[in-house]
Structure formats: C-alpha cells, structure tokens
Amino acid sequence: HTAGNRTDRFHGVVLRSGCGLGGKVFVEGRLAWVNDYFRSPEITHDYDGEVAAERIQCMIAAPIGAAPQRLGVLLAGLRDDGGFGDRAAAIVETVAERTAQALVAAERARRAVEAAVYQERAQLASDLHESVGATLSGEAAQRFRDVIRRMRTQAPLLRKAWPPPI
Numbered sequence: 001h002t003a004g005n006r007t008d009r010f011h012g013v014v015l016r017s018g019c020g021l022g023g024k025v026f027v028e029g030r031l032a033w034v035n036d037y038f039r040s041p042e043i044t045h046d047y048d049g050e051v052a053a054e055r056i057q058c059m060i061a062a063p064i065g066a067a068p069q070r071l072g073v074l075l076a077g078l079r080d081d082g083g084f085g086d087r088a089a090a091i092v093e094t095v096a097e098r099t100a101q102a103l104v105a106a107e108r109a110r111r112a113v114e115a116a117v118y119q120e121r122a123q124l125a126s127d128l129h130e131s132v133g134a135t136l137s138g139e140a141a142q143r144f145r146d147v148i149r150r151m152r153t154q155a156p157l158l159r160k161a162w163p164p165p166i
Contacts, residue, residue, distance in 0.1 A: 005054060006053075006054055006055070007053045007054060009049065009050040009053040009054065010050050010054070013047070013050060015072070015073060016046065018044070019044050019046040019047070020043055020044055020045070020046050020047040021033075021034060021037075021043045021059050021060075021061045021075070022047075022061050022073040022075050023044070023046075023073075024042075024043055024044075024061075025061040025062065025063055025073050026063060026070060026072075026073050029063050029066065029067050029070065030063065031060070031061065031062040031063070031089055031092065031093050031096075032060075032061055033058065033059065033060035033061070033084040033088075033089065034058065034059055035057075035058045035082075035083035035084060036057065036058070037051055037056060037057060037058060037059050037077075038051075038052075038057075051077070054077065054079070055079045056077035056078065056079055057077075057078055057079060057080060057081055057082075058077060058078040058080075058081075058082060058083055058084055059075060059076070059077045059078075060075070060076050060077075060084045060088060060089065060092050061073050061074065061075045061076075061092075062074045062089075062092045062093045062095075062096035063096060064096050064099050064100045064103070065100040065103070065104075066100075071099075071100055071103050073096075074092060074095060074096040074099060076092060121151050122151060124151070125147075125148045125151035126148075
C-alpha cells in the first residue's frame with residue numbers, strides 16, 4: 001500500500017529481498033535509514049527511478065513482523081534535505097510493530113471464522129445424515145453419503161492448521 005505519492009510509480013512495485021532499502025531491511029530484520037538516498041553506498045539502487053519520480057531524498061524503513069514470519073516493510077521518505085534520527089526511528093518502529101500486531105490479529109480472526117464455518121458444515125452434514133439419510137435409498141442415498149463424507153473431511157483438515165503459526 002502507498003500513501004502521499006505524487007506519481008503512480010510505486011503502485012504495484014514488488015519488494016525484492018536485499019534490493020533497495022526496503023529489501024535490505026526485510027532481509028536483515030532491523031530498522032535502517034539513509035539520509036542521502038541517491039549517494040548511499042549502503043543500499044542497492046534498484047528503485048532509483050521510482051524514488052526519483054517521488055523526489056524523495058531521505059528514506060527510513062522498519063520490518064513488519066519478526067522472522068521467520070516477516071510480513072513486510074514499512075517505508076517512509078522525505079522530499080527535502082532533512083534527515084532521520086532516533087526520534088523518527090522510534091516512531092517508525094512503533095508503527096511497524098503495531099502494524100504487525102494488527103495483521104496477526106486479523107489473520108487469527110480470519111482463521112477462527114474459517115474454522116467456525118467448517119465446524120458448522122460438519123455439524124450440518126451430521127444433522128442431514130441423521131435426518132435425511134435415513135429416508136433416501138439406492139443411488140440417491142449413495143450420492144448423499146458421498147457429499148456428507150466430503151463435508152466431514154474438510155473440518156479435520158482445518159483443525160490441523162489451527163492454531164496459526166504466527
């Protein structure tokens with residue numbers, strides 16, 4: 001996601017591990033900044049075109065999430081000749097940490113809803129089997145049993161994935 005852009009050059013850009021400031025932070029897992037982006041020997045310059053289009057001079061980045069489940073990188077830039085310091089670093093790290101917490105909570109909630117849906121399907125399958133299954137015969141009964149069997153196999157598969165590894 002991007003915000004505050006003057007151009008669309010960053011839209012759809014995929015962060016590559018080790019490339020640019022963001023890729024470096026993603027690999028190393030720690031905050032970093034450059035106060036003169038274009039002259040910095042500490043980063044690769046794979047994204048110079050995008051950065052130049054935005055007229056960014058200084059950039060700071062913090063990892064979102066910890067290894068091995070790193071979720072992304074928070075990047076911020078300045079368009080003037082200022083620079084970043086400890087105060088900016090603390091703010092960016094806090095925002096990155098809170099972003100990671102929010103993403104983890106959202107993923108856990110998504111998985112909980114998914115588990116509840118599968119559990120409900122399994123319960124419905126059981127209820128249907130007990131009530132409708134007894135009245136069916138022949139080929140219809142066999143097809144009904146096949147559907148019930150498929151519904152029941154979905155719930156245990158999801159339970160094996162719970163709790164999430166995050």
